[in-house]
Amino acid sequence: MKGDDIIEVFRLQAPVWEFKYGNLLGHLLLESKKGSPEEGARQKIMHDAIGFRSTLTGKNFTMEWYELFQLGNCTFPHLRPEMNAPFWCNQGAACFFEGIDDIHWKENGTLVLVATISGNTFNEMAKWVKQDNETGIYYETWTVQASPERGAETWFESYDCSKFVLRTYKKLAELGAEFKKIETNYTRIFLYSGEPTYLGNETSVFGPTGNKTLALAIKKFYYPFKPHSSTKEFLFSILQIFDAVIVHREFYLFYNFEYWLLPMKFPFIKITYEEIPLPNRNKTHSDL
Secondary structure (H helix, E strand, O other): OOOOOEEEEEEEEEEOOHHHHOOHHHOOOOOOOOOOHHHHOOOOOEEEEEEEEEOOOOOEEEEEEEEOOOHHHHHOOEOOOOOOOOEOOOEEEEEEEEOOOHHHHHHHOEEEEEEEEEHHHHHHHHHHHHHHHHHOOEOEOOEEEOOOOOOOOEEEOOEOHHHHHHHHHHHHHHOOOOOOOOOOEEEEEEEEEOOOEEEEEHHHHHOOOOOHHHHHHHHHHHHHHOOOOOHHHHHHHHHHHHHHHHHOOEEEEEEOOEEEEEEEEEEEEEEEEEEOOOOOOOOOOOOO
16 A cells, blocks of 8 residues: 555454355354343354555455365364375465455444554555464364363464454554454354363374374264265264263364364353454554
8 A cells, every 4th residue: 555545444244154144143142251141142153354445546455364165174174085184174364355345244244444544554564464374374263261261271272263353453553553442242162171182293193103093083083073964964973073072071173283182171162252352552653
């Protein structure tokens, strides 16, 4: 952008998989951090992005961090007969393109101005986005914590669309952007477990000298999550998942190219839509 341009920054949010299910995932009854029935009724499974508008050119742009092969493929692997190890399609990347689909964001979600920055600040942010994009290359659905209690130990952090938006807002604040005082909520998907046990990477588990018993156990765990199942297979898979996660309290997590065993704890899994405030401006950094 030209340095003297004035860039409007927009918060964008819409239901996950809106293209396939419409607003269905925008109205699921989930539990908020505060947990009242009224608040729970408003909980949503949402996708987050950022919009920009150049006041010099009038052009709009959308920036989002996306799982490159859809959410299911990023969360669970494919088990291929010709391959011993699970096959993961869990790459994620920042996507920047011209235009903002107003109907998509406004109809069932959010399109609201959150800040105004200079073209110079935008250009500094753009350099950071490239660096961030080259640093974090995988998508991670789960946040793993010891319990739902405030201040509980976090074993693994998610790495998803909302985390990218939050990192970008933080960077803009460091560059001097001043955000409006509005409420901003984000979807988080939690697993609850005791201290995880490190199992190894793909080579140490599934390689020629790997642990065949462990390799078989991991593949057996992931098998019920396979896509394209018949109704009968799907129902049977649900029972298998319930037996593994709830009854035997085991979950095999693939995180940063390593396998971990999670000793699951009640309530096992929870989806929340919680408020995370917009950042405060860095007073030591003028708007470039």
